[in-house]
Amino acid sequence: MSKVTLAKALNAGLRTAMEQDDKVVLMGEDVGRLGGVFRITDGLQKDFGERRVMDSPLAESGIVGTAIGMAMRGYRPVVEIQFDGFVYPAYDQIVTQLAKMSYRSQGKVRLPVVIRIPFGGGIGAVEHHSESPEAQFAHTPGLKVVACSNPVDGYWMIQQAIACDDPVIFLEPKRQYHGDKAELDLDATPDPLFTSTVVRRGDDVTLVAYGPMVRTALAVAEAAVADGRSVEVVDLRSLSPLDLGPVVESARRTGRVVVAHEAHVNLGMGAEVAARVTEECFFSLEAPVLRVGGFDTPYPAARNEHHFLPDLDRVVDTVDRAFTF
Amino acid sequence: MTILTGAPTAHESAGCEPDYVQLLTPEGQRVEHDDYHFDGDDDLVRTFYRDMVLARRVDTEATALQRHGELGIWAQLLGQEAAQIGAGHGSRPQDFIFPTYREHGVALVRGLDPGRLLGLFRGVDHGGWDPAEHNFGLYTIVIGAQTLHATGYAMGLSADGLVGSGDVTRDACTIAHFGDGASSQGDVMESFVFAATYDAPVVFFCQNNQWAISAPIERQSRTPLHWRAPAFGFPGVRVDGNDVLATYAVTRAATDRARAGEGPTLIEAYTYRMGAHTTTDDPTRYRSGADVDAWRRKDPIARVLAYLRSRDAVDDAFVAALEAEADDLGADLRHRCRTMPDPSPLAMFDHVYAEASPEVEAQREGYAAYLAQFELTGAEGDR
Numbered sequence A: 001m002s003k004v005t006l007a008k009a010l011n012a013g014l015r016t017a018m019e020q021d022d023k024v025v026l027m028g029e030d031v032g033r034l035g036g037v038f039r040i041t042d043g044l045q046k047d048f049g050e051r052r053v054m055d056s057p058l059a060e061s062g063i064v065g066t067a068i069g070m071a072m073r074g075y076r077p078v079v080e081i082q083f084d085g086f087v088y089p090a091y092d093q094i095v096t097q098l099a100k101m102s103y104r105s106q107g108k109v110r111l112p113v114v115i116r117i118p119f120g121g122g123i124g125a126v127e128h129h130s131e132s133p134e135a136q137f138a139h140t141p142g143l144k145v146v147a148c149s150n151p152v153d154g155y156w157m158i159q160q161a162i163a164c165d166d167p168v169i170f171l172e173p174k175r176q177y178h179g180d181k182a183e184l185d186l187d188a189t190p191d192p193l194f195t196s197t198v199v200r201r202g203d204d205v206t207l208v209a210y211g212p213m214v215r216t217a218l219a220v221a222e223a224a225v226a227d228g229r230s231v232e233v234v235d236l237r238s239l240s241p242l243d244l245g246p247v248v249e250s251a252r253r254t255g256r257v258v259v260a261h262e263a264h265v266n267l268g269m270g271a272e273v274a275a276r277v278t279e280e281c282f283f284s285l286e287a288p289v290l291r292v293g294g295f296d297t298p299y300p301a302a303r304n305e306h307h308f309l310p311d312l313d314r315v316v317d318t319v320d321r322a323f324t325f
Numbered sequence B: 001m002t003i004l005t006g007a008p009t010a011h012e013s014a015g016c017e018p019d020y021v022q023l024l025t026p027e028g029q030r031v032e033h034d035d036y037h038f039d040g041d042d043d044l045v046r047t048f049y050r051d052m053v054l055a056r057r058v059d060t061e062a063t064a065l066q067r068h069g070e071l072g073i074w075a076q077l078l079g080q081e082a083a084q085i086g087a088g089h090g091s092r093p094q095d096f097i098f099p100t101y102r103e104h105g106v107a108l109v110r111g112l113d114p115g116r117l118l119g120l121f122r123g124v125d126h127g128g129w130d131p132a133e134h135n136f137g138l139y140t141i142v143i144g145a146q147t148l149h150a151t152g153y154a155m156g157l158s159a160d161g162l163v164g165s166g167d168v169t170r171d172a173c174t175i176a177h178f179g180d181g182a183s184s185q186g187d188v189m190e191s192f193v194f195a196a197t198y199d200a201p202v203v204f205f206c207q208n209n210q211w212a213i214s215a216p217i218e219r220q221s222r223t224p225l226h227w228r229a230p231a232f233g234f235p236g237v238r239v240d241g242n243d244v245l246a247t248y249a250v251t252r253a254a255t256d257r258a259r260a261g262e263g264p265t266l267i268e269a270y271t272y273r274m275g276a277h278t279t280t281d282d283p284t285r286y287r288s289g290a291d292v293d294a295w296r297r298k299d300p301i302a303r304v305l306a307y308l309r310s311r312d313a314v315d316d317a318f319v320a321a322l323e324a325e326a327d328d329l330g331a332d333l334r335h336r337c338r339t340m341p342d343p344s345p346l347a348m349f350d351h352v353y354a355e356a357s358p359e360v361e362a363q364r365e366g367y368a369a370y371l372a373q374f375e376l377t378g379a380e381g382d383r
């Protein structure tokens, strides 16, 4: 396959999953005829029909709630939430029902539901279109939460999420949908879904990121070369379960860890990484684990989002700070 | 007694007119209705006409500004002017309006400076106006959320004894605007439940413009939306949303009823979204041009002008003067949009809480120091 964008890769991944298992159905607002507002499901209704690619009424609680019922009936629904800020009407169904059915039924009910959420900022949108709600879901036992950061992962991870028998919150960095293209090797063996990976080797500091921030982290590593610093970048990919093996291994070597994410810093994913890395490798650390992320304010108006989102400079600044202890 | 069969309503697709309150035909002829009457004079109709022309101009200018990159996005009202201007004038100043993100016409009637609407779409703020100033709430993007606020506010009006006194300058109600797509949201159903059981003075004003982005009304409902109201225990009425006399009369009747303490009403203004959903949408992917053409012949502004002309209530000079006024409004809007300053970076730390939070304050100070360090490097670089 030629080089593809994340949007095209996700589309191809959904298509493959639907070809391989006719129980896979897509549900969501505008996913059919329009192909989704980001065109991730483009052409799928045309090829698989209206029973498998369903344009939903405008009701998120309804979409997730009915997906739960369909899953109980043996289907594997893949739900699209149009934008991150619109997942909250479905929050009740996700947190009180989807997340807990396996537990409540002592494992007798499985809910292989994937909830795709275009998340994060940087596209100049109006309010409620740029949020990073991952910590709210990662804090909920019973849900698995993953975030892809590039087309290759997008293609494989969406298929793996659909194949997973647990509910998966699948976060897609919307500002990268049409960004960097990558070569897709359809014969490759992908990493298991719930693992993190080192995406750039380095020796002096470990920079942990996921979703849209991975690209920034890689740019930081590139820029750091000029300062004579070698930055290792870890893409978490899976936020729940959190695979900290590669981070811990890396931290033991570098002695310094910085976590970057777009979400608000307080009580965010970075706090969890910091606590656990500190526990695991306290005596290897040269500095406290530092976090850089969105401020603890609501997502600001678009013309200020470049201040809110951690950019190259702000991450570099935090990396520099890790060397001041 | 009418038996509601729940059968699908084929009227939209069959092309026949739905059963609705109409007081002015698409050709501009006055017709009477058994239950609803327009009691205004030519002056009021001229005001409607003027407001619709200005609302359309705000919309076309904002659309153009978006095309020129001055606005990030714009939600067009084209085709929905009569629904909005009629509803706007159908309320009284003490009534509180809860809009969606498309109520530019209602905002205009309410006296909100149209320039204030641009901030949200330009990305410099989230609206930011004081809802109490014109009794006009902030634009709400999360679909249907505001219907509950309108109901709660209305419950507050009742609790404050502001209904049922018979004094039209004192009694008050609320109007909740929402779309046909929004009618599927749980919040909207819940607001119906609260409004009905508390007899809240709220008017639910649904602009059924037939589309929720790419989803046609058939994807939201198999029955006319106004049928829902009786099931909750209050009246529902469908009105020709392209007929400003009718939307005004129906809204006035519903708000009078609410103010009198007789409870909620659901108004379904049957109209059509002539433009795209927003400027980022491409409607040719999901709907036919034939529908759009059919609705173009029902243009809400043309029919009022035809009516006023048939009565010699406007002349060319009036029309030209209005055109000039619209030009001025457009020019002013363009200028103000282009010169609207970006917010200060530290503005994002303002108003997160009513009472300052030490954590947010610390982050503001930290970020101010961080930015200052750049200014320093910048200055050094200049030397």
Ligand SMILES: Cc1ncc(C[n+]2csc(CCOP(=O)(O)OP(=O)(O)O)c2C)c(N)n1
Binding pocket: A029, A058, A060, A082, A086, A089, B102, B141, B142, B143, B178, B179, B180, B181, B182, B183, B209, B211, B212, B213, B273, B277
């Ligand atoms: C809870 C929620 N879900 C999804 C969206 C995205 N969205 C914005 S407008 C819209 C369609 C709304 O249709 P309708 O209620 O008919 O109003 P219209 O825009 O046609 O005036 C959608 C799906 C949203 N804003 N809020």
